[in-house]
Amino acid sequence: MLAPGSTIGILGGGQLGRMMAMSAAQLGYRCHIFSPEEHSVAAEVSAQFTKASWHDREALAAFASACDVVTYEFENVPVEPLSAIPAGMLAPGTRALEIAQDRVSEKRFVEELGGLPAPFAVVDHDADLAEAIEKVGTPGILKTRRDGYDGKGQWSIASAHEADGVRVPASGSVYEGKVRFECEFSVILVRGREGEVRFWDSTRNRHDSGILAHCELPAPAIVGEQVEAARTLAQKIAEALEYVGVLTCEFFATANGPLFNEMAPRVHNSGHWTIEGAVTSQFENHIRAIAGLPLGDTASVSGTMVMDNLIGANALDVAKHLSDPKAHLHLYGKAEAREGRKMGHVTRVG
Numbered sequence: 001m002l003a004p005g006s007t008i009g010i011l012g013g014g015q016l017g018r019m020m021a022m023s024a025a026q027l028g029y030r031c032h033i034f035s036p037e038e039h040s041v042a043a044e045v046s047a048q049f050t051k052a053s054w055h056d057r058e059a060l061a062a063f064a065s066a067c068d069v070v071t072y073e074f075e076n077v078p079v080e081p082l083s084a085i086p087a088g089m090l091a092p093g094t095r096a097l098e099i100a101q102d103r104v105s106e107k108r109f110v111e112e113l114g115g116l117p118a119p120f121a122v123v124d125h126d127a128d129l130a131e132a133i134e135k136v137g138t139p140g141i142l143k144t145r146r147d148g149y150d151g152k153g154q155w156s157i158a159s160a161h162e163a164d165g166v167r168v169p170a171s172g173s174v175y176e177g178k179v180r181f182e183c184e185f186s187v188i189l190v191r192g193r194e195g196e197v198r199f200w201d202s203t204r205n206r207h208d209s210g211i212l213a214h215c216e217l218p219a220p221a222i223v224g225e226q227v228e229a230a231r232t233l234a235q236k237i238a239e240a241l242e243y244v245g246v247l248t249c250e251f252f253a254t255a256n257g258p259l260f261n262e263m264a265p266r267v268h269n270s271g272h273w274t275i276e277g278a279v280t281s282q283f284e285n286h287i288r289a290i291a292g293l294p295l296g297d298t299a300s301v302s303g304t305m306v307m308d309n310l311i312g313a314n315a316l317d318v319a320k321h322l323s324d325p326k327a328h329l330h331l332y333g334k335a336e337a338r339e340g341r342k343m344g345h346v347t348r349v350g
Contacts (some may be wrong), residue, residue: 002068002291003132007047010066013040015332015342016267017073021046021274023283029291041333042073049069060084071290075100075265091193091244091290096265099241099325103145103174106263113232115260118252119177121341126168132175133160145172154210178229179259181252181306185223186270187234188248190285190295197235198285198298200278203307205270211340212269215307217277230258230270235304237263246286247273261319273307274298275346276328302350315343324348 002008008024010017013035021031032048033040042048048066052059052075064070064085079094079101099109107117107209121132123142127266133140138160143157144153157175184205191197202223203215218224234249248268250261271282280288280296288295310321314339321329331344 001293002029004238005030006068006291007032007066008287008290009034009063009070009103010037010042010046010073011070011077012073013037013042013049014073015041015334018045018332019283019330020073020267020286021072023281024287026284027287027293028290029287032067034060034182039335044333047048054078055081057081057084064089069290071286072097073266078097092247092265093243093244095245096241096243100263100265101146103143103262104172107174107260108261109240110233110237110263113233113236115236116257117176117260118179121175123173125169126166129163129166129168129175130160130177130179132164133157136175136177137180141165141176141178142168142173143176144169147171147173179252179254181254182222183220183253184250184261185227185230185253186248186250186268187227187230188246188268188271188274188282189231189234190246190282190289190291190298191238191243192295193244193292195239196295198237198295199231199234200271200274200282200298202230202301203270203273203305208311209340211309211311211342213311215270215273215305217273217305218303220253226251226253226258233258233260234263241265245289263340269309269342269345272330272345273305273349275330276347277301277305277307277349288299305347305349307347308343308346309342310346311342312339313337321346326350 009032013033018041031046033043033046034050035186052062061084098104119136121135123132139158142155185202188200204219206214231253246267248264252259267282274281326348328347
């Protein structure tokens with residue numbers, strides 16, 4: 001169990017790290033941020049900040065030596081340099097990163113556990129795309145195997161003709177068939193060091209241009225009908241990875257049951273509502289888990305809740321958002337409100 005006053009290292013300097021650091025401070029911990037970014041919104045609320053490349057093994061080793069436990073706030077941290085961090089100090093471990101960073105590995109891993117992803121085919125070279133389309137059909141989506149998030153690195157293909165001239169990235173891609181679904185939802189769980197697992201309620205999620213825009217409780221009835229099967233798979237994933245911390249799995253609710261979309265080995269945008277909407281937030285429970293503390297209650301405090309992401313320049317109209325006395329506004333401290341950038345979120349409970 002990590003004693004108060006200990007230092008928690010966080011790989012990544014964005015808003016997820018910021019909210020984790022704020023929860024850590026509430027529990028008496030100091031945070032040390034490691035990020036290659038010049039300006040880190042997580043570092044603004046933390047005790048220490050190391051600015052260095054992900055591939056600077058010497059800097060990573062020095063960072064780890066100043067921490068009692070290390071975690072990460074996003075899944076695209078390069079895995080190989082993390083060997084500079086002593087074994088057992090990183091939670092969750094690198095296995096979750098290795099799988100989540102490669103869409104093909106992720107889908108195959110889930111299939112081995114009995115999960116059902118969308119139909120897919122591996123596309124390593126330009127010549128593979130036509131064969132993949134013939135196998136999976138159209139419409140579909142060509143996605144990079146690595147580094148895609150918030151709709152980046154994806155190309156819709158409505159017909160085989162549209163694939164003419166499409167260039168496959170050197171790192172390879174995966175072609176997925178588009179599926180008919182009623183709605184999207186997340187399963188967010190936390191797993192402690194002793195294997196205890198707790199779940200938050202699943203929200204209905206809506207995306208705009210590939211970016212999460214809106215979450216709501218209660219979710220439609222179909223989510224309630226399928227959430228137990230989705231939770232079973234998510235727990236299998238966590239246990240197979242010997243996972244410690246918060247894990248998120250995204251699903252499509254379909255006529256044939258929950259269809260696995262992707263996993264995020266971290267706290268997640270679709271769980272931001274838990275700050276006000278649950279007894280214990282995803283951020284606090286992640287800190288509790290990696291620190292070896294007892295997990296907090298994940299029950300919702302109300303049956304009705306909405307969370308909206310604040311994206312782009314409109315996010316900074318504070319008076320507008322707070323004109324609703326039930327609104328809980330979170331701005332992340334980012335200076336540049338460019339298009340498609342998550343600047344904050346607002347939650348309304350009850």
